[in-house]
Amino acid sequence: MNKKCRVLRLAATSMAVMAAIGGSVSAEAQTVDYNSLESIFREPITTSAIGTPQRASDVPANMTIITADEIRQYGSRNIPEILRHVPGIDVVRSGEQSYDVGVRGYQQGFQPRFLVLLNGRQVFLDDYSRTDWNAIPVNIDDIRQIEVVKGPNAALFGNNAVGGVLNIITYNPLYDKLNVANVTTGTQSYKEASATVTRKLASWGGIKVSAGALDEDEFNTELAGPMEGLLKTDPKRRFASADAVFRLTSDTQGELETTYLNSKASGSGFNGLYSENQQEISSFKGMLASQTDYGTLKATSYLNHVLTKFSVINGPGALGINYLTNDLYVMQLEDQFRIGSAHTFRLAAEYRNNAFELYTAEQTVPQQPRISYNTISESAMWNWQIRENLNFTNAVRVDERQENAAGTLWAGSIYTNNDYNQYITGLNANSGLVLRATDIDTFRLTYGRGMQYPSFNETGTVIAASLGGPALFAVSGDPRLNPTIVTNYEFDYDREVKPLFSSIHSGVFYTQNKDIKSFILVPPTFPVVAQITTGNVGNSRAAGLELGLDGNHDGFRWATSYSLANVTDDPSVKEYLHYTRSAPQHSIKLDLGYSWKQWEFDGFGYYVSSRESLRQAGAAIPAPVVTTDGYASLSGRIGYNINDNLTLALSGTGLTRADTIENAYPATQRQVLLGLTGKF
Amino acid sequence: MSTSTLLFLNRWRPLLFSLLHISASLKNAALLAGLFLLSMCPGAYATDVLDITTGLKTLLLVNNRQAEDVRVAIVFDPTNSASKSDAETIKSNVDHGAGVPAGLTVTALLVSISNLSSLSQTQVAFLASGLSNADYSLVSSAASSHGVLTISTGTDCVKSNKCILGVITNPRLEIYYSEYAAKKANIKFSDAFIMLARKIE
Numbered sequence: 001m002n003k004k005c006r007v008l009r010l011a012a013t014s015m016a017v018m019a020a021i022g023g024s025v026s027a028e029a030q031t032v033d034y035n036s037l038e039s040i041f042r043e044p045i046t047t048s049a050i051g052t053p054q055r056a057s058d059v060p061a062n063m064t065i066i067t068a069d070e071i072r073q074y075g076s077r078n079i080p081e082i083l084r085h086v087p088g089i090d091v092v093r094s095g096e097q098s099y100d101v102g103v104r105g106y107q108q109g110f111q112p113r114f115l116v117l118l119n120g121r122q123v124f125l126d127d128y129s130r131t132d133w134n135a136i137p138v139n140i141d142d143i144r145q146i147e148v149v150k151g152p153n154a155a156l157f158g159n160n161a162v163g164g165v166l167n168i169i170t171y172n173p174l175y176d177k178l179n180v181a182n183v184t185t186g187t188q189s190y191k192e193a194s195a196t197v198t199r200k201l202a203s204w205g206g207i208k209v210s211a212g213a214l215d216e217d218e219f220n221t222e223l224a225g226p227m228e229g230l231l232k233t234d235p236k237r238r239f240a241s242a243d244a245v246f247r248l249t250s251d252t253q254g255e256l257e258t259t260y261l262n263s264k265a266s267g268s269g270f271n272g273l274y275s276e277n278q279q280e281i282s283s284f285k286g287m288l289a290s291q292t293d294y295g296t297l298k299a300t301s302y303l304n305h306v307l308t309k310f311s312v313i314n315g316p317g318a319l320g321i322n323y324l325t326n327d328l329y330v331m332q333l334e335d336q337f338r339i340g341s342a343h344t345f346r347l348a349a350e351y352r353n354n355a356f357e358l359y360t361a362e363q364t365v366p367q368q369p370r371i372s373y374n375t376i377s378e379s380a381m382w383n384w385q386i387r388e389n390l391n392f393t394n395a396v397r398v399d400e401r402q403e404n405a406a407g408t409l410w411a412g413s414i415y416t417n418n419d420y421n422q423y424i425t426g427l428n429a430n431s432g433l434v435l436r437a438t439d440i441d442t443f444r445l446t447y448g449r450g451m452q453y454p455s456f457n458e459t460g461t462v463i464a465a466s467l468g469g470p471a472l473f474a475v476s477g478d479p480r481l482n483p484t485i486v487t488n489y490e491f492d493y494d495r496e497v498k499p500l501f502s503s504i505h506s507g508v509f510y511t512q513n514k515d516i517k518s519f520i521l522v523p524p525t526f527p528v529v530a531q532i533t534t535g536n537v538g539n540s541r542a543a544g545l546e547l548g549l550d551g552n553h554d555g556f557r558w559a560t561s562y563s564l565a566n567v568t569d570d571p572s573v574k575e576y577l578h579y580t581r582s583a584p585q586h587s588i589k590l591d592l593g594y595s596w597k598q599w600e601f602d603g604f605g606y607y608v609s610s611r612e613s614l615r616q617a618g619a620a621i622p623a624p625v626v627t628t629d630g631y632a633s634l635s636g637r638i639g640y641n642i643n644d645n646l647t648l649a650l651s652g653t654g655l656t657r658a659d660t661i662e663n664a665y666p667a668t669q670r671q672v673l674l675g676l677t678g679k680f
Numbered sequence: 681m682s683t684s685t686l687l688f689l690n691r692w693r694p695l696l697f698s699l700l701h702i703s704a705s706l707k708n709a710a711l712l713a714g715l716f717l718l719s720m721c722p723g724a725y726a727t728d729v730l731d732i733t734t735g736l737k738t739l740l741l742v743n744n745r746q747a748e749d750v751r752v753a754i755v756f757d758p759t760n761s762a763s764k765s766d767a768e769t770i771k772s773n774v775d776h777g778a779g780v781p782a783g784l785t786v787t788a789l790l791v792s793i794s795n796l797s798s799l800s801q802t803q804v805a806f807l808a809s810g811l812s813n814a815d816y817s818l819v820s821s822a823a824s825s826h827g828v829l830t831i832s833t834g835t836d837c838v839k840s841n842k843c844i845l846g847v848i849t850n851p852r853l854e855i856y857y858s859e860y861a862a863k864k865a866n867i868k869f870s871d872a873f874i875m876l877a878r879k880i881e
Binding site: 032033036037039040041042045052053054055250291296336338340341344388436439 | 734737738740741743781851852853854855868870871872873874875876878879880881
């Protein structure tokens with residue numbers, strides 16, 4: 001049976017099962033009206049934990065929801081700086097618009113463990129398994145909330161959701177009226193303009209159009225050598241998006257969305273390298289959701305087309321320029337339904353095709369073979385409301401991934417055609433028990449197991465470049481790599497402290513990582529004189545805790561946290577990737593804010609302990625390790641509402657010193673921005 | 681019975697249960713049992729602004745809602761002074777805009793349980809405290825035939841499938857939803873709202 005038939009078979013079987021059970025019907029299918037629901041239940045609503053709407057206080061996961069008000073008060077115009085405020089999240093800045101975001105102790109350039117979605121569509125890039133934070137086509141002022149889940153959540157979100165998941169939720173033109181424009185200028189010649197306009201189409205639909213442009217100078221701090229100076233580039237971003245949501249009938253909704261983005265920036269690359277990245281990304285998405293007698297059926301399909309120019313230093317005096325195209329096509333079918341009053345189910349199937357083409361400027365031999373993956377996934381979620389204060393959620397997802405290779409292998413390949421014919425199956429699972437023991441005490445016990453599949457770069461890269469004469473330098477991904485399996489055990493406890501108008505959050509976790517992947521050196525065969533490939537190099541473990549207190553009262557708001565993450569690597573993992581101390585072991589964060597009449601004052605201070613990171617200016621395997629001392633930093637915002645529609649804001653990062661050495665990459669500089677936001 | 685009294689009973693329920701077992705007096709046991717049951721299943725209690733706000737905001741999630749102007753019937757028992765007082769408080773709040781969500785224009789009218797004919801002119805029936813199970817049946821019968829959304833504080837009415845929604849805002853905001861009553865009145869909520877509410881079997 002071919003793969004598409006299997007997907008359809010699964011969907012039909014699900015519907016038949018539901019008819020047999022006589023499952024209770026949910027009401028009209030709709031995209032989620034967050035505004036009205038949050039207004040009713042007086043807390044954020046999310047679908048990111050289990051795929052069905054939940055109150056933030058009920059989610060069976062360690063989730064932080066950053067609201068639109070908080071985004072405004074933080075004063076940041078990019079998402080990583082917003083994420084700095086979240087306990088357990090480590091943000092490393094290696095350029096004006098170059099960031100890596102790690103979760104609970106695991107940090108590296110081209111962070112592969114943190115899945116990033118925009119309204120459920122993947123914006124994480126599968127080429128090198130990374131997120132380019134400068135290449136997300138979203139206007140900061142259009143973000144309703146950012147949902148951060150820590151720990152594996154692959155049973156719901158799939159590949160690469162092994163360290164955590166970030167879902168950026170924007171306003172819905174069917175329910176929300178948002179017309180906003182912003183202009184911002186500042187140091188480093190920062191210039192940004194963005195706007196979002198929504199229009200209702202009678203009672204049957206809504207359309208939203210967003211666009212933005214950003215230009216600034218890169219930090220003027222010391223690089224690791226003149227070659228890196230060739231890679232340093234001033235960041236730029238241009239994007240546009242259009243989103244239409246419409247009611248076809250009272251039971252059926254549809255959505256069409258398209259985005260385009262062009263960006264460039266320089267900063268961290270994989271394996272401690274400094275790189276320049278240019279991206280051109282377009283996407284198309286369609287969604288149809290309908291209430292039926294079998295529950296709420298939803299079909300989503302999207303295509304991401306990514307063209308990347310990735311420039312990096314390959315060796316002494318050698319600049320490598322790679323052109324890579326990646327086409328990702330995803331089709332998802334899901335059914336959400338309730339049986340009785342206590343059981344909620346979500347069944348889903350997904351088909352994913354990921355195709356890559358690589359061309360290297362200095363390539364001596366053509367990129368062969370061309371790689372693509374077909375993945376079929378089936379998942380199921382069951383939420384059981386055992387009692388009014390006790391909730392049990394289980395989710396499982398099975399992936400079947402087939403790697404395909406087209407074309408003839410080059411003569412010097414160390415792999416055979418048969419090596420590229422790989423079939424991998426993976427099991428992902430999440431389980432969570434939530435007990436609201438009293439009105440003010442909530443306990444969570446969670447388990448997560450996620451598969452991190454190899455990226456194109458790890459399995460399919462073939463680069464063979466001349467070193468002069470017949471000698472070649474070759475990099476080949478290993479198509480036989482095993483996926484990394486990440487398992488997490490966690491216990492969380494939240495308590496409201498009403499006399500202090502605050503809530504305490506605490507949690508302990510233990511994470512195991514099995515079969516970690518890395519680039520490794522292997523003995524070459526002439527004419528190849530230096531051969532790099534990939535391999536599963538060992539295991540790593542992390543244990544830690546998070547403590548936090550947050551609250552607000554009478555115009556004041558506060559949040560503070562302490563997080564500890566202790567990572568232990570197997571010797572070979574430590575040698576190649578050095579996760580131990582890749583992120584600071586200790587992190588303390590403090591947010592204070594006050595609103596008074598038309599004014600808003602907000603300050604954010606944090607301290608992180610020392611870190612040890614990979615850093616090189618060549619093609620060393622393993623890369624040298626550089627230690628960065630711990631440091632403290634301060635940022636803030638002063639906002640003034642000129643009237644109901646206009647707000648002027650002065651904000652800044654790294655305020656305590658001109659330069660801050662955050663990591664082994666070039667130092668970051670103090671930045672001050674002045675912005676004007678208008679709503680109309 | 682006031683909200684604070686109910687909260688007190690809820691907190692001391694385990695103690696009350698123990699007292700029930702050790703009490704030698706049938707009269708005392710009956711009294712304690714009554715208090716215990718009352719604390720377990722809060723009936724309708726005096727309505728505050730948050731209850732009104734929460735109840736009216738659910739209108740925003742009714743899929744086949746036609747109008748922005750909403751007439752709300754506040755149903756009360758004229759023979760019960762507490763019920764009449766609660767109804768007048770609700771009406772006063774609504775008339776002054778307290779608890780009325782943005783996007784809706786709400787007109788409130790007092791409707792006696794002994795004369796429910798005017799329910800047909802309204803879209804929502806908000807039940808004041810002090811109504812009995814028999815009263816719930818009367819309201820349900822009159823409201824469902826005209827597609828009127830019935831809302832009460834507490835869970836008595838909704839758990840008997842006579843009201844569509846039951847609202848509790850203390851200690852934690854919960855909304856109970858009767859699918860049976862909703863279907864009877866042909867009222868459809870968004871599926872997201874139903875997933876978040878406590879559904880009555």
